[in-house]
Amino acid sequence: MPSRSVEFPPALISLLRAASKVAVLTGAGVSQESGLRTFRDAQTGLWAQYKPEELASPEAFARDPKLIWDWYAWRREAVKSVRPNPGHYALASMEKHIPSFSLITQNVDGLHRMAGSQRLLELHGNIQRVRCAECYTFTETWEDDSEAVPRCQECGGLLRPDVVWFGEALPRDQLEAAVEAARSCDVFFSIGTSGVVQPAASLAFAARNRGAVVVEINAEPTPLTSKADYFLQGKSGEILPELLKQTWG
Numbered sequence: 001m002p003s004r005s006v007e008f009p010p011a012l013i014s015l016l017r018a019a020s021k022v023a024v025l026t027g028a029g030v031s032q033e034s035g036l037r038t039f040r041d042a043q044t045g046l047w048a049q050y051k052p053e054e055l056a057s058p059e060a061f062a063r064d065p066k067l068i069w070d071w072y073a074w075r076r077e078a079v080k081s082v083r084p085n086p087g088h089y090a091l092a093s094m095e096k097h098i099p100s101f102s103l104i105t106q107n108v109d110g111l112h113r114m115a116g117s118q119r120l121l122e123l124h125g126n127i128q129r130v131r132c133a134e135c136y137t138f139t140e141t142w143e144d145d146s147e148a149v150p151r152c153q154e155c156g157g158l159l160r161p162d163v164v165w166f167g168e169a170l171p172r173d174q175l176e177a178a179v180e181a182a183r184s185c186d187v188f189f190s191i192g193t194s195g196v197v198q199p200a201a202s203l204a205f206a207a208r209n210r211g212a213v214v215v216e217i218n219a220e221p222t223p224l225t226s227k228a229d230y231f232l233q234g235k236s237g238e239i240l241p242e243l244l245k246q247t248w249g
Contacts, residue, residue: 006232006234006238006239006242006243008232008242008243008246009230012215012230013247015186015187015213016187016243016247017247017248018186019098019186019187020098020099020186021098021099021100021101021185021186021187022094022098022100022185022186022187022188022189023101023102023104023178023181023182023185023187023188023189023203023207023212024091024101024102024103024104024188024189025104025105025106025178025182025188025189025190025191025193025203025204026091026103026104026105026106026107026112026191026192026193026236027105027106027107027191027192027193027194027197027200028106028107028192028193028194029191029192029193029218029219029236030085030087030088030105030107030191030192030236030237031082031107031109031111031192032192033085033087033192033235033236033237034082034083034084034085034088035081035082036078036079036082036109036111037078052166053166055067055068055071056068056163056165056166057165057166057167058165058167059167060165061133061158061160061165065149065158065160066148066149068161069149069150069159069160072127072161072163073144075127076127076128079109079110079111079127079128082109082111083111083114084111084112084114084115085111085237086237086240086241087191087192087235087236087237087239087240087241088111088112088114088117089115089116090236090237090240090241090243091103091112091115091117091240092112092115092116092117092118093244094244095117095118095119097244097247100184100185102119102121102177102178102181102185103117103119103120103121104121104123104178104181104182104200104203105121105122105123105124106123106124106193106197106200107122107124108122108124108125108126108127108163109126109127110126110127110128113126121174121177121178121181122174123164123170123171123174123175123200124163124170125161125162125163125164125171126162126163127161127162127163128140129161129162130142130150130159130160130161131159131160131162132152132154132155132157132158132159132160133157133158133159134152134155134156134157134158135152135154135155135157137152137153137154137155138162139152139153139159142159170199178200178203179203179206182203182204182206182207182210182212183206183207183210184210185207185212186212186213187212187213187214187215188203188204188207188208188212188213188214188215189215189216189217190203190204190214190215190216190217190218190222190224190228191216191217191218191236191240192217192218192219192236193218193222194222195222195223195224195225196222196223201223204216204227204228205224205227208227213229213230214227214228214229214230215228215229215230215232216228216230216231216232217232217234217236217239218231218233219233219234219235220233221233
């Protein structure tokens, strides 16, 4: 339940009720409301001595695969201790009201899936999955060995997290689908994202250039704010449930 009453412009409510195509982009701010620390914030204790690129690049994995595997194993354990927040569940509910709905996320924690979102594009991958570094075979189960990095059952290559590292391109199919969703939607939501990480940051502008109404939900203004049609300042876990309630009851 929201901690305060939120008043929305009637025009926004009417727009959502009439919308047939909605695209949503979410960033780290949505997960932070579940208590999940960002990549850099998570670098505490043993991990504080490393630069981010030393824990998240192909070069780092080639140099010390066990270090990188252990870092992501630690992060997977951290994700197990958190649950989706009301913002995640509100987006899963919104999907049911919109004929064509695309949820694009920069987050790798899998909380949107846990909340029930189906039409989901994971631009940066998912920390709960791993894939072979050699043959790209995906798997969600593997044998953990405290002494060595697990290997692919298909080719024997080392397994690595299915996330996008520094210097790597986004998955082409996911990015192309996200761009198409942005360019064809009636309403575009940017939620809990800084608006500076490319290419995701360009999606709101692609939507705006094609005539979509852009709605930003964020705790603080971003480079997008002045260009958005609506800026709803605050926590998505408070704003989104109330927006759904006032729109669809």
